[in-house]
Amino acid sequence: MVAENGRARFEAEVDQNEFLPAGGRTVDAILTVTATGGTTTGGTTAGGRIAQIIIVDVSGSMAAPATKLAEAKKATATAVDTMPDGTPFAVIAGNGTAAMVYPRERGTVVADARTRAEARAAVHQLWANGGTAIGRWLDLANAVFAGTRAEIKHAILLTDGENQHESREQLERVLAACDGKFICDARGVGHGWVAEELRLISSALLGTADGLESPSELAASFTAMTRAAQGKSTADVALRLWTPANSVVRSVKQVFPRVEDLTGRRTEVSARIGEYPTGAWGAESRDYHITVDVEPDAVGEEILAGRVSLVAGGQVLTERLILAKWTDDTARSTRINRRVAHYTGQAELATAIQEGLRARDAGDEETATAKLGRAVRLATESGHTDTAKLLARVVDVEDARTGTVRLKRRAADENVEIINVRSTKTVRVQRQRED
Known part of the structure; x- marks a missing residue:
């Protein structure tokens, strides 16, 4: 149809x-x-059906190391340059508050050679200070999107830290207000971001969540998200x-x-x-x-x-x-449809990873070992090789088929959060005609 x-x-x-x-x-x-x-064309301009907002974390931690903010600026400029002529867009800076970067007044501008250059110049002036209150960033984005008649509204949110300067309840209230208003892809970079917060945001706003291994990946990630949004029809x-x-x-x-x-x-x-x-x-x-x-x-x-x-x-x-x-x-x-069985296992895999990492953070090594061992076994059985490789960063695998593992005594914080945020990604089993 x-x-x-x-x-x-x-x-x-x-x-x-x-x-x-x-x-x-x-x-x-x-x-x-x-x-x-x-x-994805429509209206009077090529990009007019899709509006985009980039939300950049400028909290104090983005200056440590300085490459984080430098790469975030580069990624934002690259994303702006990726937008087709006619795309309504804006850039927001977030720390303990939220502020318009470009345009200066609350609203969007239409992408063309002049506005892209002005946006790049404005982004270049960003500097890091203050705390993190993500709900305020999303609240401002919601207000900006309300002023555009674009059919599809998409935001990119980048953070390097935990949402420390507002309560979980405050963030959830903002997410409820934004529900159905725009899509948001959330990304974490550095050591301080929290996977569960990014998943909360992406789940509520029907986007994606992920973590980056290095700030140098930001430009490619922003470009991919911008282009993916432009592909929505x-x-x-x-x-x-x-x-x-x-x-x-x-x-x-x-x-x-x-x-x-x-x-x-x-x-x-x-x-x-x-x-x-x-x-x-x-x-x-x-x-x-x-x-x-x-x-x-x-x-x-x-x-x-x-x-x-x-x-x-x-x-x-x-x-x-x-x-x-x-x-x-x-x-x-009694015949079990293999695709039903496969995806039931994938959901169990996600739960095992999240519960295992939660137990690890709480110091419950016995539960963490059991849950993460089960995750290794499920990942191996379902052919989820990327997840199996990520799990090997936090456990030493003795026997993947039986899920026999030992917790690593030292695992980088960002490894743990990347595994957590990617726990919901699945692999597909191909359809085949049942006998």
Whole structure:
């Protein structure tokens, strides 16, 4: 199905074992959604449908070492130069407060040769001082975005430190106010940033979170995020799920390219229909794991356990059915769909890493060793080689197949946070026709 006004073409496929044993209730399905085509031009200017804001941490710690702020300035200038003519953009500096860098007044300017040069000059004047209050940075970005009519609004947020100068509750209130207003990709650099804070931000604002090994990676990272945002062509896409009477939606999770639990973000459309936000889409593919409990029926009966679609602007972009059939054939009802099994393991991997690192920070070496050992085993079994390599930075692996590990006595702080923030990234198992 093709949407109008330059939107992408959306196609979906469902993988599941629809057979349930007599009395069985739980239906699992993997929905693969692929968007292709689409354009990012529109309005009177080439970039006018997409607005971008870059938020740069200028707290005092960015001066230690000085290369952090220098590389952040370079990365910001590079990102500005990457934006097509006509893109509304702004740059914000954040420490214990938030301030406009360019333009000086609250708002955006349209990218062209003059405004890019002025932005580079303004960014060059930045210097580091003060603390860190990320909620204030996002609050200002939200106010700036409110002044633009762009269809897709994207922010890049860079920090090198913990959000020390406001409470978790203050940050969560700001995130709630920003929910649905713009997308935010959050990045950490240096030694002091906190993975859980970046994941909190990216999860609430439907972006991505990651950490950088070195400040020298900032320019390439900013460029990639800017270009990825320019590739978005369909805004505010929601996953809509219809389920039958007396059923219960247990969970709706994105499971590729990263694990993101959407269950608690349901918006009721009616008693039997709910929508879950997925953000903006370009040419890309994502997988979702949907679990529904249905009322059991007689052996031999078949029901529609769910109708799932992607919608944007009131238009259905694609739609697929989730089925349930009751059987007394044990071979059929006990077969586990390999994609369901794979992504269940990926979610367990993310949880094991996060719980293991949390226990390590708390000084609980026994729990940390057990959880991180399980993570090593799951990463090895699922072919998650990048995660396995990262885990080897915090544990000595004696036997990856059994998850036998020993905690390293010394592990760089940034290694721990990078492993943590990347714990939700997944690898895909290819679809294949079930027998």
